[in-house]
Amino acid sequence: xxxxxxxxxxxxxxxxELLDGPATVTALAARLGLAxxxxxxxxxxLRQQGLVTRDERxxxxxxxxxxxxxxMLRLQEDALERLRDATRASRAxxxxxxxxxxxxxxxxxxxxxxxxxxxxxxPRRLSVEGxxxxxxxxxxxxxxxxxxxxxxxxxxLDTLEPCEAPPPEMxxxxxxxxTQDGRRLALVRARVMSGQDRWTMPPxxxxxTEPPGESPPAALNRSRVxxxxxxGTDLTCKPSTPILGQLGEAWRRESLLMExxxxxxxxxxxxxxxxxxxxxxxxxxxxxxxxRLRGTELDRRTQxxxxxxRGDRRGRPSAVAHAALAAFGPSTWVEHETTFHELxxxxxxxxxxxxxxVLEHATDAVQGEWTLGATHxxxxxxxxxxxRCHLLIAGDxxxxxxxxxxxxxxxxxxxxxxxxxxxxxxxxRDQHLPANQTTLWNQPIPSSAAALLEGETSALAQSxxxxxxxxxxxxxxxxxxxxxxxxxxxxxxxxxHPLAAWIASSEDERGRRWRRxxxxxxxxxxxxxxxxxxxxxxxxxxxxxxxLKEREAYALELARRYEHxxxxxxxxxxxxxxxxxxxxxxxREGQAPDxxxxxxxxxxxxxxxxxxxxxxxxxxxxxxxxxxxPLMTWHAWISIPSAPPSIxxxxxxxxxxxxxxxxxxxxxxxxxxxxxxRGRRWLSECNIVWPVVVxxxxxxxxxxxxxxxxxxxxxxxxxSDVHLIEETPGTAALFDVAEGVIAAQEGRPTPVGRTHxxxxxxxxxxxxxxxxxxxxxxxxxxxxxxxxxxxxx
Numbered sequence: 079x080x081x082x083x084x085x086x087x088x089x090x091x092x093x094x095e096l097l098d099g100p101a102t103v104t105a106l107a108a109r110l111g112l113a114x115x116x117x118x119x120x121x122x123x124l125r126q127q128g129l130v131t132r133d134e135r136x137x138x139x140x141x142x143x144x145x146x147x148x149x150m151l152r153l154q155e156d157a158l159e160r161l162r163d164a165t166r167a168s169r170a171x172x173x174x175x176x177x178x179x180x181x182x183x184x185x186x187x188x189x190x191x192x193x194x195x196x197x198x199x200x201p202r203r204l205s206v207e208g209x210x211x212x213x214x215x216x217x218x219x220x221x222x223x224x225x226x227x228x229x230x231x232x233x234x235l236d237t238l239e240p241c242e243a244p245p246p247e248m249x250x251x252x253x254x255x256x257t258q259d260g261r262r263l264a265l266v267r268a269r270v271m272s273g274q275d276r277w278t279m280p281p282x283x284x285x286x287t288e289p290p291g292e293s294p295p296a297a298l299n300r301s302r303v304x305x306x307x308x309x310g311t312d313l314t315c316k317p318s319t320p321i322l323g324q325l326g327e328a329w330r331r332e333s334l335l336m337e338x339x340x341x342x343x344x345x346x347x348x349x350x351x352x353x354x355x356x357x358x359x360x361x362x363x364x365x366x367x368x369x370r371l372r373g374t375e376l377d378r379r380t381q382x383x384x385x386x387x388r389g390d391r392r393g394r395p396s397a398v399a400h401a402a403l404a405a406f407g408p409s410t411w412v413e414h415e416t417t418f419h420e421l422x423x424x425x426x427x428x429x430x431x432x433x434x435x436v437l438e439h440a441t442d443a444v445q446g447e448w449t450l451g452a453t454h455x456x457x458x459x460x461x462x463x464x465x466r467c468h469l470l471i472a473g474d475x476x477x478x479x480x481x482x483x484x485x486x487x488x489x490x491x492x493x494x495x496x497x498x499x500x501x502x503x504x505x506x507r508d509q510h511l512p513a514n515q516t517t518l519w520n521q522p523i524p525s526s527a528a529a530l531l532e533g534e535t536s537a538l539a540q541s542x543x544x545x546x547x548x549x550x551x552x553x554x555x556x557x558x559x560x561x562x563x564x565x566x567x568x569x570x571x572x573x574x575h576p577l578a579a580w581i582a583s584s585e586d587e588r589g590r591r592w593r594r595x596x597x598x599x600x601x602x603x604x605x606x607x608x609x610x611x612x613x614x615x616x617x618x619x620x621x622x623x624x625x626l627k628e629r630e631a632y633a634l635e636l637a638r639r640y641e642h643x644x645x646x647x648x649x650x651x652x653x654x655x656x657x658x659x660x661x662x663x664x665x666r667e668g669q670a671p672d673x674x675x676x677x678x679x680x681x682x683x684x685x686x687x688x689x690x691x692x693x694x695x696x697x698x699x700x701x702x703x704x705x706x707x708p709l710m711t712w713h714a715w716i717s718i719p720s721a722p723p724s725i726x727x728x729x730x731x732x733x734x735x736x737x738x739x740x741x742x743x744x745x746x747x748x749x750x751x752x753x754x755x756r757g758r759r760w761l762s763e764c765n766i767v768w769p770v771v772v773x774x775x776x777x778x779x780x781x782x783x784x785x786x787x788x789x790x791x792x793x794x795x796x797x798s799d800v801h802l803i804e805e806t807p808g809t810a811a812l813f814d815v816a817e818g819v820i821a822a823q824e825g826r827p828t829p830v831g832r833t834h835x836x837x838x839x840x841x842x843x844x845x846x847x848x849x850x851x852x853x854x855x856x857x858x859x860x861x862x863x864x865x866x867x868x869x870x871x
Contacts, residue, residue: 084156088112088120091180093129093145093153097267098227098500100133100142109500110181124149154231157185157265158238164282165235165263172284175263179281182270184224187263190287191244194310195226195504197268198290199277222270222277223295225501230264269501271295297497302443303338303468305486305495309504317497320462323471323486324478330488331471335445336551338469342418343432343446349422352410357384358439359419360402360411363431367401384411405431415439421449430454433461445469448477455480519557523550526602528625530560530581549575556582563587577603585611596620604628609635618657629656630684636660655682662689671696680705687736694781708734716782723747725754732766741774742785745792748815752799761812762803768815769837773863792819792841811860814838834860844868 084090091110095101101109107117121143124130129149132141160177164187173189176199184199201221234241241262270277272295279285298308300318308315325331328347335344361380365371371379379398386399388411407423419432429450436444437460444466448458461467462480470477471486485496496502524530552571556578559567563584568591572579576598583591588607592599604620605628612621612632621632637660658678662671663685676693683689683706690712697713705713711734723731728747731740740747751757779785800816803809810832817829818838831837837860839851844867852868854861 082155083159084152086120087180088116089124089129090153090156090178091183092117092120092124093149094180094183094185094267095500096130096143096145096149097153100144101499102140102142104140105499106143154265158233160185160281161187161233161235161263161265162238164284165261172286174285174287176279176281176283176285177265179279182274184268184270186266186268188230188266189263192226192230192264192266193287194308195502196271196295196308196311196313197224197226197266198222198288199224199279200285200288201277201279201291220273220276221291222273223290223292224268224270225497225503227267227269230266232262232264235261235263271297271501297501301468302340303445305334305505306493307506309506315495315503315505317484317495319468319483321469321484321486321495322462322477322481323469324473324475325471325486325488325493326473327488328473331447331473334471335447335469338443338445339549340417340443340445340468341436341440343421343436343444344418345421345447345449349420352408353406353420353423354412354416355406355409355419356415356435356439357411357413358415359406359431359435360384360387362435362438363402363405363428364398366427366431366434367398387411401427404428417442419446421447426450430457433457437461437464440466442466443468446471448472452476518551519554523553523557526625527605528602528627530557530606549578552578553581556580561585580606589613589616592616592620601625605631614639617660618654621656622654626684629682630659632656633659633663633684637663640664653678655679655684659684659689662692665692680709682706683709687739691781711735712780712782716780719783725750725757729757729760732764735780737766737771738774738777739780741771741777742779743790744771744775745790745795749795749797749799752797752802752816758799758803762806762809765808766811767833767859768811769831769833769840770859770863772815772840773867793823795819811837815841818842831860834858834864836864840864840867844870 084093091112092106095106095110103114103118103121106112106121107114110117121130121132125132125143127148129146129152131144131146132138133144134141157177161175164175164177175187176184177187178185186199199222230243232241232243233239243264273292294313297317298313299316301316301321303316303319303321305315305317305321307313325334328345332344332347335342357380360383361376364380364383365376368376368379383396383398383402386396387402387409405425405428407428419436421429421432424432433446433450434457436446444461444464445468446461448461448470449472450458458477458480462470462482484498487494487496493505494502495505552575555567556564556571556575559582564582565584565587568579568582568584568587571582572591572595576595577600579591579595580588580599580603585608589612592607601623602625604624607616607621609617609631612635614636617632617636621629624632633656636657640660641664653674655678658675659682661675662679665671671693673696676696679689679693680697686706686708690709694712697709711730715731715735728751732747751761776789777785797816797819800813803812805813814831814833814837818831818841821827821829821838822842828838828842834857836851836854839847840860840863847868852864854864856862856865
């Protein structure tokens with residue numbers, strides 16, 4: 079093949095730039111940093127030579143220029159001639175060579191397989207003929223990251239004719255032998271992405287491939303949207319936003335969107351039976367249907383529609399209720415805002431309302447799937463230009479005409495990201511159906527270890543896999559492995575998702591894992607470590623971060639261990655609430671507690687009702703600021719026992735102290751609470767089992783304070799204000815006591831209780847009970863109290 083170089087640098091740069099696609103004179107001048115006049119005159123010369131064509135269908139001004147087949151051949155001839163010059167003299171070192179460098183555009187010849195679409199050109203080079211490669215240490219000039227612009231073309235250097243590429247499975251060593259023996263090299267065109275100003279390697283330089291010595295290009299780390307890895311590398315692509323895309327397969331769109339953080343709008347392949355939607359979305363939908371409605375009338379109609387959709391309003395569904403069901407499908411309407419919006423089962427009207435809601439209410443990054451048609455182009459432009467929209471994809475080309483910034487597209491079996499008009503990279507993508515097949519926790523995510531152990535879940539997470547972040551998805555994987563654990567999964571999650579790794583750990587491995595990631599575990603999840611599997615060291619130190627009930631369980635376990643081994647002296651490392659409480663729990667009658675243990679326990683009063691009777695007589699000298707709320711409440715009471723308590727004081731004592739301590743004062747306090755609006759409000763909300771408190775009215779009172787003498791009774795006490803409280807399942811225990819007392823005062827038969835059929839009998843002395851009372855099984859706290867009172871009457 080006869081070859082010749084392109085002598086004009088302007089012509090070579092413009093022809094090379096047009097390889098990436100057609101461009102106008104103005105666009106070419108801006109991309110190349112040339113004057114518009116120089117660019118225009120050079121294009122005129124290239125058109126006359128037949129190397130460039132101009133599309134004049136819409137006029138000459140602003141017409142795009144295209145590279146002709148002759149122009150492509152001319153570029154190839156130029157590169158081959160430079161390749162021939164670079165390989166005339168044999169070299170002992172260097173597998174690859176830099177042929178040309180025109181601004182950010184470079185042409186390379188590789189004697190080995192190109193590792194990826196993103197290549198690193200090293201800073202070091204061969205200095206003089208036959209000299210070894212220079213060390214890169216101390217070289218302040220640095221290397222350069224380049225994006226490959228086209229597939230490598232292999233040539234035989236003897237004939238300069240195209241030849242076959244080496245088989246993909248051929249090892250690197252064999253490829254080098256194959257290229258050197260047969261004199262074969264691959265032409266590669268690339269564009270420098272970063273380091274251009276510091277990378278000073280001149281054309282004709284031979285070099286070896288080496289690991290990158292600098293951080294990835296800044297263009298790959300401009301947002302939080304993770305599009306995956308750049309093909310052939312471990313570099314994550316997080317380009318600038320907004321990112322628009324076309325992904326044909328629904329499961330690929332779903333997989334990509336569900337890996338992002340922030341607010342997600344998606345048409346799921348497996349939608350939940352009742353998608354969770356905010357009430358504010360329904361109000362906005364009503365406003366779109368009735369633009370003239372404002373204020374209270376709009377709120378009234380929305381509330382009436384909500385009652386209809388929830389089934390709270392009887393009668394035939396109205397036309398607007400039918401329209402809402404058609405717009406959003408079966409939905410669960412909630413007061414709080416959600417971070418996942420389901421497009422499945424919505425019609426065009428519902429999808430439009432969802433996107434309008436996103437524009438009004440979104441506070442975080444928005445990622446979504448666009449399903450609306452061309453009639454909603456104005457809304458689409460608003461979404462794209464909104465700074466919160468980071469990623470928007472569709473199943474077809476409906477977003478292409480709105481393309482601006484980053485463009486993502488699936489073509490055949492490949493995924494490409496176009497970082498700008500001229501730079502694109504191939505991304506790795508899932509080759510199999512995504513984690514629909516992965517075992518996931520199929521219930522709402524618990525808020526803490528206690529909620530998980532007790533089977534409680536948060537009502538704010540009803541959309542099982544949808545209203546979630548990528549981090550929460552890993553937590554779901556971990557929860558699916560609980561309680562047996564999966565240490566291989568935990569190991570894989572440990573670095574980026576420590577909480578998920580903690581949950582997925584087996585019981586035997588959890589202690590060792592704590593040493594590595596304990597500092598990154600939220601306090602509410604510390605209690606997942608079972609007490610019997612924890613070491614003494616962990617119980618003495620890390621357990622102090624857990625919640626109260628969990629700390630009490632850890633202190634009890636440590637107390638059992640102290641009972642069978644010498645109790646350690648409370649030195650500085652053991653002056654923590656859990657070990658101090660454990661030592662106090664081992665005290666026997668007549669044993670004096672250690673003052674430092676009592677001081678520490680006073681700040682975190684675990685096992686309050688069990689420990690305080692052992693230490694109350696030594697507390698007064700050490701009471702100080704920082705004591706726990708129950709201890710302060712007890713101390714204030716015994717300090718001035720005869721002072722009439724206010725309503726807030728009564729409530730504080732009832733909440734902070736064990737019920738058997740204040741039960742003797744109940745006949746005096748309960749009428750006061752019922753007579754006060756503040757007291758009635760508290761009574762309607764508290765969870766105290768009042769019949770059990772009545773059963774303890776003959777108790778000994780709190781430590782340091784004797785019960786009143788004579789004992790206080792309900793005789794003559796007015797409890798009729800109980801009827802000012804709404805009767806609900808939560809107030810059933812209160813009504814049992816009040817109605818039992820009122821019936822006894824009026825001489826009526828004892829009524830049947832709500833919490834237990836015989837609950838009202840607890841307000842009467844046991845010797846007045848019929849024989850059958852308390853004979854049943856002791857089901858629940860009221861049943862147990864009845865059995866206890868019957869045995870000791």
